[in-house]
Amino acid sequence: GNIILSDVSKIYSNGTVGLEDINLTFNHGEFVMIVGLSGSGKSTLLRAINRLHDVSTGTILINGEDITNASGNKLHKLRRSVAMIFQNYNLVKTSSVYRNVMSGRVGYYPAWKSAFGIFTKEDKAMAVANLKRVNLLDKYYVKAKDLSGGQQQRVGIARAMMQEPSVILADEPVSGLDPKTTKLVMNDLKRLNEEDGITIVLNVHSIGLALKYASRIVGLKNGRIVYDKFIEDVDKRD
Numbered sequence: 001g002n003i004i005l006s007d008v009s010k011i012y013s014n015g016t017v018g019l020e021d022i023n024l025t026f027n028h029g030e031f032v033m034i035v036g037l038s039g040s041g042k043s044t045l046l047r048a049i050n051r052l053h054d055v056s057t058g059t060i061l062i063n064g065e066d067i068t069n070a071s072g073n074k075l076h077k078l079r080r081s082v083a084m085i086f087q088n089y090n091l092v093k094t095s096s097v098y099r100n101v102m103s104g105r106v107g108y109y110p111a112w113k114s115a116f117g118i119f120t121k122e123d124k125a126m127a128v129a130n131l132k133r134v135n136l137l138d139k140y141y142v143k144a145k146d147l148s149g150g151q152q153q154r155v156g157i158a159r160a161m162m163q164e165p166s167v168i169l170a171d172e173p174v175s176g177l178d179p180k181t182t183k184l185v186m187n188d189l190k191r192l193n194e195e196d197g198i199t200i201v202l203n204v205h206s207i208g209l210a211l212k213y214a215s216r217i218v219g220l221k222n223g224r225i226v227y228d229k230f231i232e233d234v235d236k237r238d
């Protein structure tokens with residue numbers, strides 16, 4: 001996936017500046033980690049890319065398509081190619097792992113159809129394959145609420161993969177997880193990035209994690225870019 005933000009600003013309706021003059025190009029296969037203090041604009045940036053909200057000015061291109069004002073089919077297509085994982089996992093806690101993972105497929109069907117839970121054999125095979133990749137196939141029938149935090153996040157990753165995305169956006173996916181679990185989740189994401197060439201944009205507040213996993217580090221402060229380097233150019237004193 002390829003993402004180009006040009007002169008993007010986001011001013012919330014109460015006047016708060018979320019993002020200011022953002023110019024960024026993320027290329028296919030990059031593992032970008034966005035670092036910055038709470039309130040620096042990291043979530044605002046991801047929500048803009050996924051069109052969970054509109055931006056105030058500027059344009060956003062994804063895989064060459066201008067999605068800034070996309071609606072209808074075009075927005076639907078965008079939502080499929082850009083998958084998201086969340087800090088709080090956003091799983092249906094009382095549903096099985098299998099059902100949560102399958103829900104990633106819903107965007108492939110008209111709403112009326114998915115409401116009846118009509119999934120194909122191929123969808124089911126894909127769910128099994130994706131659960132294998134995050135090493136959770138044995139949890140297939142377990143309810144999401146009975147999993148550990150790290151396991152829930154890996155179900156979130158398997159669900160994201162059901163969209164066959166070219167981009168995965170991750171908003172602080174490992175905050176709240178212990179170091180060992182963090183490593184499992186980050187390694188799963190790293191593998192998808194390296195093996196499938198999925199572009200990953202991931203928010204963190206720990207620079208240590210970024211140094212360990214990112215191919216590129218972007219720093220935000222007060223809605224502006226204050227740092228942008230590929231990992232090989234990062235100076236430990238930065």
Ligand code: ADP
Pocket residue numbers: 012013014016017018036037038039040041042043044045
């Ligand atoms: P981060 O993800 O880095 O913590 P955010 O993108 O959430 O930062 O926030 C950036 C700025 O925008 C902060 O000043 C925050 O208070 C503000 N903000 C975020 N969401 C909203 C909102 N829905 N309405 C008004 N201001 C918001």
Ligand code: ADP
Pocket residue numbers: 098124128137138140
């Ligand atoms: P549904 O609720 O749609 O009837 P199920 O939850 O019973 O579906 O199972 C979906 C499909 O996945 C079935 O074909 C089932 O055999 C298969 N399946 C279930 N558990 C596993 C597993 N642990 N490994 C591989 N395939 C499984």
